[in-house]
Amino acid sequence: MVPLFACLFLMLIGLYAVVTKRNIIRIIIGFSLVEYAVNLFFTMVGFKRDALPPIITDVAQPRNFVDPLPQALVLTAIVIGLATTSMMLALAMRIYEKYRTFDITEIRRLRG
Amino acid sequence: MIELYVLLAAMLVAALVAIQIKDLLAAAVALGIVGFSIAIMFILLQAPDLAIVQIVVETLTVVFFAAVILRTTNTDTTIAGGLKRELVFPTVAYVTFGLVLLVLVGRALAELPSFGSPTMLVAREYIALGLEKTGAANVVAAIILDFRGYDTLGEVTVLFAAVVGVLTIMRRAGRKEQNSEGRD
């Protein structure tokens, strides 16, 4: 259970940055942390003690493997994470170009 | 499993550094440390596919962060030295929220199969059938490109959306000039 809790803890750290930080880059870093935490959590779900990675090296070998499905899903999730991070960075860069600051309290033209 | 715990601790410390350090480039590097320790954990968790992808993705992420930070500004003006009074209340509230959440989720997590012994309801079939049905020795590859190839089509499309999206956002002028006088 401890590793799973560590993942949740990492998620909370990232979420803390997203919620309280005022610097846009910091928010993106926090977001990346949340996403890593979920990926790691998902992988841990499929971990099996004393088992091998799910790659067949010999047709006749006994197949005592960890769960391959979460790995396939996390692979997709990592790619999605890269896609979102790069788009957030692009937005951040354009916002800096326009407003000359990363401080979200100064970037507030749209009213509540 | 002692390595796993050491790495988890290192990961948490690096994460705290990443969200607190004043220098943004250092924060991006700390994020990289989190990512690389996760990559090593993937190896310990018997997921070499993920480890490879995580390493290359992490490298690229840090490169992207560095590209943006070097083109803009490196110092975080919002983090002043010492404790800030207006941050005390949200932090305390957040920590309380986090603890309550952990206790609640802890009760829920206790019902999961214990760490290291997954149920593997469908996974068993993938392992048994993977090589015979698809011809791929790497069961993960068999899943992402054959059994669940449709997901991978989606994944490729997400990346495509991000590429077109980044190119869209980086356009210098979104609107054409001659129509702009009517706007304020």
Place this chain on the structure above:
Amino acid sequence: MESTFLPLLVALPMLAAFLIPLFAKLWQRSADLIANAAGAALLGLSAYGAVRLFTDSHTIVYRIGGWASTLGITLVYDHLTALVALALNVVGLAALLFSVRYLDHYTGRWKFFSLFMLVLAGLNGVTITGDIFNMFVFIEISAIASYALVAFGTDFDELEAGFKYMVIGEIGGIAILLAIALLYAKASTLNMAVVSQVMAEFGHTPLFWCIVATFLVGFAVKMAMVPFHAWLPDAHPSAPAPVSALLSGVFIKVLGVYAMCRVMFNVFGLSRTNAPAFFNLLLAFGVLSIVAGGVLAYAQKDYKRLLAYSSISQIGYILIGLGIGNYWAIVGALFHVLAHALGKGLLFLTSGSVEHATGTRDLDKLSGLEKKMPLTVWSYLLGSLSLAGVPPFAGFFSKLFLIIGAVSAKMYWLAILAALFSTVTLGYLMKVADKAFFSHKDREPTAARESPTTMVLAMLVLLVLTVALGIGFKPVLDKLVGPAAQVLLNGLGYARTVLGG
């Protein structure tokens, strides 16, 4: 193989999205053609599927790659899917048609159409999928494309709104992924039908509620129910008008309402009888959304921002329909999904038309458009009458069914609230008409005239459908909305129809 049309609903817009950059290098305008052709084909495909359902009312199931349903990914087309897919593709096609001339304001034509096709691919993918992780992937496709579309103008407001939308929206997406991880840890399978069978044996334990709550947070963000709504009033007005029409009309309903219904009703088998707490929570969120959205809409001075707040309020109606949870209330909610998709799509298109003609959305600066843009003005008026629930338009029937449901569940105060806020809806929608169309100020906008043909045509399509949906509500109710409500009420029976069929 009567189900072979299903993968095309996703493959076609994806192929269009990939091809548009290639062909646009040769000829700029080919983007319009490819996108509109793909949009029309999508509408045709979803209509074909709906007709198949009407004739032999058999849930259409397609197994990708021919794998067994536990191994591969299953596509499912039942009445609920048909309802959402039809609304989605109608509004999508109208918005595409509208974009052709509207985009004359903007640079980057092919990027717009490519992203638009990706949003449509994602939304169609979410509606037809029968696999829970696959749903997440397609949610992300449409969400990521929509972030870029919101920031399409790349000006101060658009970038700020885009960033805000992206951070909040992605937190929602991550919540859904976490919920899937927890669900997989317990159920150890991803096919929704199989998951529902596994979870049914499992009972309502803390872990079960933990998974439900995590999913709910994710979908709540996506549908902008009131405490999770902060992004919507910025994001929807900032997008180009056809995108606002798509986002407000169908996006929040597919990613939020449809996905939530599918997961909560069909996968977790929740119903008013076995989980009253959950349904009361939906009611509370619904009432909060109706009241907050309605009151805030009244205070707005920006044409599109007012409509965006109105969307929050209308999502509230759908939520209380689901929260009451009996047949008529769910029929009302689903009917409102249709009525609001058409109506709000139409209203956002008129906002684009007004902006195209005058260059502003500020209600204090607009005036006297009634003479100059009669078609736009009449589309607006009829569309807002429908949304406000004036007979005989579509919105009237959705609210009628909702109130019937509330009364038969003995929740009279909800019936009163729904009726009361219908008048509030009418009030704030008429405020726009009063200020922008019928008032006469000293400085009239100079060269305002009716929009080009394709834009008017797009509005008329939605207008005609809104009126037709109201007048011809009976066959729609019998053939589409009623059976769709039955799909939700059927709960865990979903698994039998998918796996057995």
Place this chain on the structure above:
Amino acid sequence: MRGMSSIVQQIARLLAGVLFLFGTYIVLHGHLTPGGGFAGGVLIAASFILVSLAFGSVEQTERNSYTLSSVVESLGGVLFVSLALAGYVAGTFFFQNASIYGTGNPLQLLSGGIILPANIAIGIKVGAGLFAIFLALGASRFVMKD
């Protein structure tokens, strides 16, 4: 973007070649060993990024490589969808594997049916796409016209 010193350039040139080859290897062996189209594609993108960082480039070259990479990316996407549709058009299933491609000899390079060509399509697409993102984010004063 300015280039870097000639020592860096020489090392980058060597390293980029190695990275590119290694990326190609990972793409081609995705069905046998860990890794696959995505990991290999990122490595291929990294080799291009390395060269462009070390040598720098004038705006015109950047714009050309941006156009080229976005075209190549679209082509990769079309290729992948076509692979998926091939089974469909041939009358069987969307994402049909074994019956039209054959599974080959297990544990050999030419095995795994659809998986090898799909990996190649993904590798092309990811490599080109990520390089385009890097150009957009990292290139200095790189003005995107339309």
